[in-house]
Amino acid sequence: MGTGRAGEWIKKMLLVLAIGLLLPIPYLHVASAENVLILQSDFEDGTTQGWVGRGGVETLTVTSAAAYSGAYGLSVSGRTKTWHGPTLDITSYIQVGKTYQFSAWVKLPSGSSNTRIYMTMQRTMQDTVYYEQIYFDTASAGNWVQLKAQYKLYEPAVNLQVYFEAPDHATQSFYIDDVRIEQLPDLPKTVEENIPSLKDVFAGRFPIGTAFENFELLDEQDRKLILKHFNSVTPGNVLKWDSTEPQEGVFNFTESDKAVAFAVQNGMKIRGHTLIWHNQTPNWVFYDSNGNLVSKEVLYQRMERHIKTVVSRYKGIIYAWDVVNEVIDPGQPDGLRRSLWYQIAGEEYIEKAFQFAHEADPNALLFINDYNTHESGKSQALYNLVQRLKNKGIPVHGVGHQTHINISWPSISEIENSLVKFSNLGVVQEITELDMSIYNNSSQKYDTLPSDLAQQQATRYRQLFEMFLRRSSLIQNVTFWGKDDANTWLRKFPVVRNDWPLLFDEQLKAKPAYWAVVGTVPSPTPTPTSTATPTPTPTVIPTPTPTPTPTSTPTPTPTSTPTPSASGTLRVEYRVGDSSATDNQMKPQLRIVNTGSQAVPLTELKVRYWYTKNSTQAEQYFCDWAQIGCSNIRAQFVSLAQPVSGADSYIELSFTGGSVPAGGNTGEIQNRIHFTNWMNYNETDDWSYNGTQTTWGPSTRITLYRNGVLVWGTEPGGGSPTPTPTPTSTPTPTSTPTPTPTPTPTPTATPTPTPTPTPSAGGNLVVQYRAADTNAGDNQLKPHFRIVNRGTTSVPLSELTIRYWYTVDGDKPQVFNCDWAWVGCSNLRGSLVKLTTGRTGADYYLEITFTSGAGSLAPGANSGDIQARINKNDWTNYNEANDYSYDPTKTSFADWNRVTLYRNGQLVWGVEP
Numbered sequence: 001m002g003t004g005r006a007g008e009w010i011k012k013m014l015l016v017l018a019i020g021l022l023l024p025i026p027y028l029h030v031a032s033a034e035n036v037l038i039l040q041s042d043f044e045d046g047t048t049q050g051w052v053g054r055g056g057v058e059t060l061t062v063t064s065a066a067a068y069s070g071a072y073g074l075s076v077s078g079r080t081k082t083w084h085g086p087t088l089d090i091t092s093y094i095q096v097g098k099t100y101q102f103s104a105w106v107k108l109p110s111g112s113s114n115t116r117i118y119m120t121m122q123r124t125m126q127d128t129v130y131y132e133q134i135y136f137d138t139a140s141a142g143n144w145v146q147l148k149a150q151y152k153l154y155e156p157a158v159n160l161q162v163y164f165e166a167p168d169h170a171t172q173s174f175y176i177d178d179v180r181i182e183q184l185p186d187l188p189k190t191v192e193e194n195i196p197s198l199k200d201v202f203a204g205r206f207p208i209g210t211a212f213e214n215f216e217l218l219d220e221q222d223r224k225l226i227l228k229h230f231n232s233v234t235p236g237n238v239l240k241w242d243s244t245e246p247q248e249g250v251f252n253f254t255e256s257d258k259a260v261a262f263a264v265q266n267g268m269k270i271r272g273h274t275l276i277w278h279n280q281t282p283n284w285v286f287y288d289s290n291g292n293l294v295s296k297e298v299l300y301q302r303m304e305r306h307i308k309t310v311v312s313r314y315k316g317i318i319y320a321w322d323v324v325n326e327v328i329d330p331g332q333p334d335g336l337r338r339s340l341w342y343q344i345a346g347e348e349y350i351e352k353a354f355q356f357a358h359e360a361d362p363n364a365l366l367f368i369n370d371y372n373t374h375e376s377g378k379s380q381a382l383y384n385l386v387q388r389l390k391n392k393g394i395p396v397h398g399v400g401h402q403t404h405i406n407i408s409w410p411s412i413s414e415i416e417n418s419l420v421k422f423s424n425l426g427v428v429q430e431i432t433e434l435d436m437s438i439y440n441n442s443s444q445k446y447d448t449l450p451s452d453l454a455q456q457q458a459t460r461y462r463q464l465f466e467m468f469l470r471r472s473s474l475i476q477n478v479t480f481w482g483k484d485d486a487n488t489w490l491r492k493f494p495v496v497r498n499d500w501p502l503l504f505d506e507q508l509k510a511k512p513a514y515w516a517v518v519g520t521v522p523s524p525t526p527t528p529t530s531t532a533t534p535t536p537t538p539t540v541i542p543t544p545t546p547t548p549t550p551t552s553t554p555t556p557t558p559t560s561t562p563t564p565s566a567s568g569t570l571r572v573e574y575r576v577g578d579s580s581a582t583d584n585q586m587k588p589q590l591r592i593v594n595t596g597s598q599a600v601p602l603t604e605l606k607v608r609y610w611y612t613k614n615s616t617q618a619e620q621y622f623c624d625w626a627q628i629g630c631s632n633i634r635a636q637f638v639s640l641a642q643p644v645s646g647a648d649s650y651i652e653l654s655f656t657g658g659s660v661p662a663g664g665n666t667g668e669i670q671n672r673i674h675f676t677n678w679m680n681y682n683e684t685d686d687w688s689y690n691g692t693q694t695t696w697g698p699s700t701r702i703t704l705y706r707n708g709v710l711v712w713g714t715e716p717g718g719g720s721p722t723p724t725p726t727p728t729s730t731p732t733p734t735s736t737p738t739p740t741p742t743p744t745p746t747p748t749a750t751p752t753p754t755p756t757p758t759p760s761a762g763g764n765l766v767v768q769y770r771a772a773d774t775n776a777g778d779n780q781l782k783p784h785f786r787i788v789n790r791g792t793t794s795v796p797l798s799e800l801t802i803r804y805w806y807t808v809d810g811d812k813p814q815v816f817n818c819d820w821a822w823v824g825c826s827n828l829r830g831s832l833v834k835l836t837t838g839r840t841g842a843d844y845y846l847e848i849t850f851t852s853g854a855g856s857l858a859p860g861a862n863s864g865d866i867q868a869r870i871n872k873n874d875w876t877n878y879n880e881a882n883d884y885s886y887d888p889t890k891t892s893f894a895d896w897n898r899v900t901l902y903r904n905g906q907l908v909w910g911v912e913p
Helices: 004-022 214-218 220-229 254-265 296-313 340-345 348-360 376-391 412-423 451-470 512-518
Strands: 036-041 059-063 073-077 086-089 099-107 115-124 129-139 145-152 159-165 174-183 208-212 232-235 269-277 320-325 365-370 398-401 404-406 428-437 477-480 570-576 588-594 605-611 619-626 633-644 647-655 669-675 702-706 709-712 723-728 765-771 783-789 800-806 814-821 828-839 842-850 866-872 899-903 906-909
Touching: 099 115, 099 129, 099 159, 115 145, 129 145, 159 174, 208 214, 208 220, 208 269, 214 220, 214 254, 232 254, 232 477, 254 269, 269 296, 269 348, 269 428, 269 477, 296 340, 296 348, 320 348, 340 348, 348 365, 348 376, 365 376, 365 428, 376 412, 398 412, 412 428, 412 451, 428 451, 451 512, 451 814, 570 702, 570 709, 588 605, 588 702, 619 633, 647 669, 765 899, 765 906, 783 800, 783 899, 800 866, 814 828, 828 866, 842 866
Parallel strands: 208 232, 208 477, 232 269, 269 320, 320 365, 365 398, 398 428, 404 428, 428 477
Antiparallel strands: 036 174, 059 073, 073 174, 086 159, 099 145, 099 174, 115 129, 115 159, 570 588, 588 669, 605 647, 605 702, 619 669, 633 647, 633 723, 702 709, 765 783, 783 866, 800 842, 800 899, 814 866, 828 842, 899 906
16 A cells, blocks of 8 residues: 555645644633533523524413523423424534533423423534434423433534424423533543553454544544554544535545545554445435436436545555445345435446446455344345345445444344354455444433443453354454444434443443453463563453362461561552442452562462451352453462451462563452352451552552562561461363352252142243353353243242253253343342252253342333353363253244243243253
8 A cells, every 4th residue: 555546645645634633623622620501591681592493383482481490481382293392503502522411491381281392403414414312301280300411413513403392292382491501521531551452352363443533533542542452443424425525526535534544544444434325425416406316327427426436536545345334124025225226226226336336446345234134134135135246246245244232132143143144145244333232222311331231231242252253254354333432323322312332431441341352362371571661461351260169178378477578579559449348249459569670480479368258158259350361360268267357368369370570560460259149248347458549559458478478568467377278279261251150059959849740821921031052062051031921910020930951961060150130140049950860851950039139020021131151160061952941043032931930939831851
């Protein structure tokens, strides 16, 4: 790309980019600590303050009857259409890339029945108008209701109008008052420089890409995040038709050139998005001067000129184009969307688009791109279309799977099956627009991201990328549709609300989802180094590794020195990962620092964290993440023979390899400890706990030993206590478990007999099942369940028990994990029960019960997904082929009578083996 025509273009564009980024940007402002009031309509001057009727027939009156505060408010009457209502032009107030808070108070006149009032944005682009719901609520005559939500504009608009409507009642009058638009301060953003780069973690597997808008290039931290983590980019809007040719024959490449130049300057791959789409295409493309649809010949002339002009401009620079986007409609007989393109030219317009693009750049990869390609109907329609095109010799090189998903839909197996299916066509496949909404429907809304949903999202991302890695031979690129949660289209679609679908939050900090994704790549053993400032190994990010129940009790080596040498060169730094002192887990985060001039082998070191257990209940240890690799860490729990102030136990960490370099440190070691029954701790007076230390700092209450000698910190009680150890050995798994485990119970030799051998034919409770892992010979079982109530009364989940029947294929201890459950993994319990006498297809069953916290099943409702996983402690394989409850063909939820359900001990669904 550095020579010839492409090379000259690059030189010119780098100059354009450099000048563009140096010019003052008139709409940037310095963030303040509080919201800035941009506009307020309080109607206290007795006028409508610029508000007018959208339909031209409404009556807008300033009256005291409509006042929420002060003397006046705005009364809206005379409506005859559902979209009628007051509107205000706010184009001059709203800046690209800034976040605004819209609020207003609404009420209905006396005697009115309740109805919904919407606050909506009408956003007009060159030739397209978008209607974006900002917020809605049910208004009444009895009380004022506040409509309040945030809005962000991602690209320049021709016009912006905010308006109010009552979509369920065309003639309903209503009041509004105290309309406010406030600009929110810019959140402080800092890129985390010392975490692994996504592009490096997945190097050799597939590029990691992001879509972006040009305003993101204006912010240094935004640019840094893109450059650190991504090696492929997709300009989000500036290559679309309405941006590049808004008027016939008048091309504008100002913004697209800037976007492409940024990528070229930084050696990034570029995907071109998109040439033909039913959205963001100006109306002039389809209509003549009289307002009639043009002929097929005219349409093709316009298509050819546009496609060849745009594609040839970036020939040899943009490696792949989404030639046609979202052309599938499985509800049509031929599976094609009835867009204006289709209405004029039929299926042939798709063929012409690929031909024109190929003529403009014969070396570019040409894609057909669509969403929901996992759905059977849509998948088949797309498959059939690509097959038809290829049979005709049309240059279709690839299929783009957008992959806009959420935290519970679709199943990973559905996405995987789609990749496998399209591989039969011999096309390149890319994940083109990946994001994962935290919502399951349009009615949900959160102001901040709930921690349980963040963890659920992390689990799903981990499962997704595990599959991508399994199928990496089928995938050429994985691109996220946005780099961070502040810049996602899902904050405007399907409704305006906060959403958090990406790996980095609004302040560019890595979320649990990020750590889950990078944790899918195996961690190499770090190489010892004596460099003064080590470079963190970018791929050493495993997901949590659970530690099995201990089986031996060796005597620990006593510490020979009660206090460390004052001249020591080793120290332990600490920060608290969970500052709640009374919840059900402890999360100390540690790192060992070497200030000396010689590297120190980690095998010579041990760390002790001292705490009070106040219980005989068994505990579990997890390494959530470690820069040196969780597989290189071993942990044991030790109970003191004689408790001391602040401690009756400690956990001791030791290491299997690696070194702490001179002048360096181990990097973070993120630990988590909990009781097997998830009861609470009380860390308030624990010796090593400091709930205020949320940033790294030395802690002398965490002790460090080298070859058995105390070299850092002070033990509680001032001496060297004689402990009674309870060691815990950490296995090296072949597959990475998930961080929401339920402890393995001691198998019950004789299970409780089932009084009723078959369920009542008239039962209203049903178990649905899907196989989340269809490999019958690997090292885990992954059945997913949900319970459906088809009756007319609610059923407490605490009365119900599920049993999944299988063969253990050996006699190794097993672990049950709840990967995710709609009712909350903390509200269910899993037991692995061995049958006294084996049955056909089963010598064990998994039994799932529920606590009262799981709630009840309402009539007609279901429990939501219960995602279970079982593995052996030594990670040896199962053979599920003949297991009673296993069915690899059920990759979507379906009624399954080989998973049994009991209510208060009585069999109410299914047939036991």
